[in-house]
Amino acid sequence: MLRSRSPFCQECGRCFDLEDLPLQRVEVERITREVVRRLQERAGAFGEPPKAIVGVSVRHVHLTRDALAALYGPGHTLTKLRDLYQPGQYAAQETVAVVGPRMRAVERVRILGPLRDHTQVELSRTDGFYLGLELPVRASGDIAGTPGVTLVGPYGSFTLKEGAIRADRHVHMSLEDAERWSFEDGEIIQVRAMGDKEVIFGRVRVRVSPDFKTELHLDTDDANAADLSCGDVVELVKR
Ligand SMILES: [Zn+2]
Incomplete structure (x- = not known):
């Protein structure tokens, strides 16, 4: 079966080594990210937990x-x-x-x-x-x-x-998200990954910059332990 690679990912285990990317999949990924972004905006308004997209390095x-x-x-x-x-x-x-x-x-x-x-x-x-x-x-x-x-x-x-x-576990975070969720540059938080392999990652460093879009970066060992692939969504937890 041809597995697809996210156009945004750093080559997660699922996407790794594939040169061709079905266009349909690109569109699905784009829409997923847009929906997550809008959910994040709503969540901020209703006090729901902050979330981030996963990028597997x-x-x-x-x-x-x-x-x-x-x-x-x-x-x-x-x-x-x-x-x-x-x-x-x-x-x-x-x-x-x-x-x-x-x-x-x-x-x-x-x-x-x-x-x-x-x-x-x-x-x-x-x-x-x-x-x-x-x-x-x-x-x-x-x-x-x-x-x-x-x-x-x-x-x-x-x-x-x-x-x-x-690489240390880190979340790239936009200025808007950092302000909305009251995260500071350098702050250490936890990240909860749901599913059959639910994991709470500790010692995740928040990196805030106007140049960033909000995204959790994990190496392949961490991502595989939690069944995470590029484009998945995780919860950010203040300590
Ligand atoms: Zn990074």
């Missing part, structure tokens, strides 16, 4: 210009595969292999754009076991003292001294 890398040149050749620029849900962020067509100390490689790890001022590799605990890495849980950008890995591209390789992490 499959393993991926953020690169500097130098790293991209080493992997794909001097002057190479990323080709957009599709936009992510967060404005300005996109999945590139280009991928790399990640090699760890056990000399095993995880292949076809997606590069996310745009380029950044540090190179960062976001993996799951499961990936860490496979590669032989003990990956600390860190907020994006907080990479001091984290393990290094070697990236391999079609042009060459690039070895990081540090930068391999498991």
Whole structure:
């Protein structure tokens, strides 16, 4: 059966590895998000619990210009595969292999754009076991003292001294939602995922910015534990 991939997702387990996206599914996802957005507005008015869309972050890398040149050749620029849900962020067509100390490689790890001022590799605990890495849980950008890995591209390789992490659980939140629900940037909350695999996630960091749309980011281990896929809806709980 052909499984579809959300046009907004970071490649959740359900969507991973599929290049073609049925248009009908794109439309369903778009409408789902619009309905959720309107429900959120109503919920705010009636004091119902705040909710967020789920974006599952499959393993991926953020690169500097130098790293991209080493992997794909001097002057190479990323080709957009599709936009992510967060404005300005996109999945590139280009991928790399990640090699760890056990000399095993995880292949076809997606590069996310745009380029950044540090190179960062976001993996799951499961990936860490496979590669032989003990990956600390860190907020994006907080990479001091984290393990290094070697990236391999079609042009060459690039070895990081540090930068391999498991991303912390976080909710990107728009300014409007933060004000409506009284959440602050940096606040730690809980997230409740319903269903057969109901889970309450603790230590979820709220990140507020006018550049964000409200969305929970989980790695694949967390998402799989709670049966969550991109586009699902979870409840945000104040501690
Ligand atoms: Zn995120």
